[in-house]
Amino acid sequence: MSLRVGVIGTGMIGRDHIRRLTTVLSGVSVVAVADVDSSVASEVAATVGAAVLPGERLIEDPGVEAVLVCSWGGTHEEYVLAAIAAGKPVFCEKPLATSPSACLRIVSAEVGFGARLVQVGYMRRYDAAYQALKDTLDRGVIGAPLMMHCAHRNAGVPAFYQADDMINDTAVHEVDMSRWMFGAEVVAVRVLCPRASGNAGGLPDPMLLILELSTGVLVDVEISVNARYGYDIRGEILGENGTAALGDPGLVVLRRQGGLTRPIPADWRLRFGPAYDAELRDWVSAVRSGSPPSGPSAWDGYAASAVSAAAREALSTGRRVEVRLTSPRPPLYDAH
Numbered sequence: 001m002s003l004r005v006g007v008i009g010t011g012m013i014g015r016d017h018i019r020r021l022t023t024v025l026s027g028v029s030v031v032a033v034a035d036v037d038s039s040v041a042s043e044v045a046a047t048v049g050a051a052v053l054p055g056e057r058l059i060e061d062p063g064v065e066a067v068l069v070c071s072w073g074g075t076h077e078e079y080v081l082a083a084i085a086a087g088k089p090v091f092c093e094k095p096l097a098t099s100p101s102a103c104l105r106i107v108s109a110e111v112g113f114g115a116r117l118v119q120v121g122y123m124r125r126y127d128a129a130y131q132a133l134k135d136t137l138d139r140g141v142i143g144a145p146l147m148m149h150c151a152h153r154n155a156g157v158p159a160f161y162q163a164d165d166m167i168n169d170t171a172v173h174e175v176d177m178s179r180w181m182f183g184a185e186v187v188a189v190r191v192l193c194p195r196a197s198g199n200a201g202g203l204p205d206p207m208l209l210i211l212e213l214s215t216g217v218l219v220d221v222e223i224s225v226n227a228r229y230g231y232d233i234r235g236e237i238l239g240e241n242g243t244a245a246l247g248d249p250g251l252v253v254l255r256r257q258g259g260l261t262r263p264i265p266a267d268w269r270l271r272f273g274p275a276y277d278a279e280l281r282d283w284v285s286a287v288r289s290g291s292p293p294s295g296p297s298a299w300d301g302y303a304a305s306a307v308s309a310a311a312r313e314a315l316s317t318g319r320r321v322e323v324r325l326t327s328p329r330p331p332l333y334d335a336h
């Protein structure tokens, strides 16, 4: 029997996940979709034979066994809370919610339910290059880590994208990755901005975040969202005995016309396609077997949100801002 999933939000990533669920993965079907733009929802529903329902009704519908939330970040909290209240597993695209307090309300609802129902869409943990980097680090190949240098470059961003989005929507991937890679919390953040690029369109672009981890490791993250040349994600760890860097993501190397070139992905769908496949395969498999999800938890969503809030303050004040997570971490998240 296939797992019957409902998808809320049929925009860019919602549609991509529906395609993935219905054509890449097996053992799952999309039975209902919701979007405030009903024409978009109807168009997408027709391609997979799903019903169109309002978001709240979709969650309550007895024919929907599990929910994917792919709507705008500001709407995630209400849908995730409703899914927990209905006792249904919910995969929520990042960010879990738009403030640490909203994320904590989700954590506390899940703790009240007594079992993990929530997985957050931090897909880098499923990317082959990041996994190989973590494996190299964990095997001690380069010795104890000291620093990591990251770059997150987008070719461009839509007109509605704001300065805070450089932190909340973009750098937040490196925040989650750093916590996972080093098994440590971010304890303080600084944000520095050089002169803005001529392509910046009013954004403080590029931007440099410096994350201090609880283990003393420093992670610097260049965010550049109008890089023009492509979608380029980089990471290199400096250890005591060597360095390890993300490899190129399996692309062709071209030698022709007197030059040597490697294509650069145009956007995140091309770069992280296999990671999105793997995260949803893992989620579907956990839900079908009745196990808690093993991917990023509501607590991880909260921790990333707390770092984002500190980084927003660091951007506006120019100061180093400490990150203080509420403690203790609920035991529900201990094995994670």
Ligand SMILES: NC(=O)c1ccc[n+]([C@@H]2O[C@H](COP(=O)([O-])OP(=O)(O)OC[C@H]3O[C@@H](n4cnc5c(N)ncnc54)[C@H](O)[C@@H]3O)[C@@H](O)[C@H]2O)c1
Binding pocket: 008, 009, 010, 011, 012, 013, 014, 034, 035, 036, 037, 040, 055, 070, 071, 072, 073, 075, 093, 094, 095, 121, 122, 123, 169, 268
């Ligand atoms: N993991 C990743 O790498 C990744 C990549 C892209 C987007 N995202 C996240 O996915 C989410 C959606 O991003 P997107 O790029 O698809 O945006 P989008 O604007 O293309 O799509 C969002 C859709 O949600 C719908 N929507 C808005 N409010 C709603 C509500 N209350 N109920 C139902 N539908 C509603 C909109 O009408 C729109 O169709 C965001 O949180 C974004 O940060 C994650």
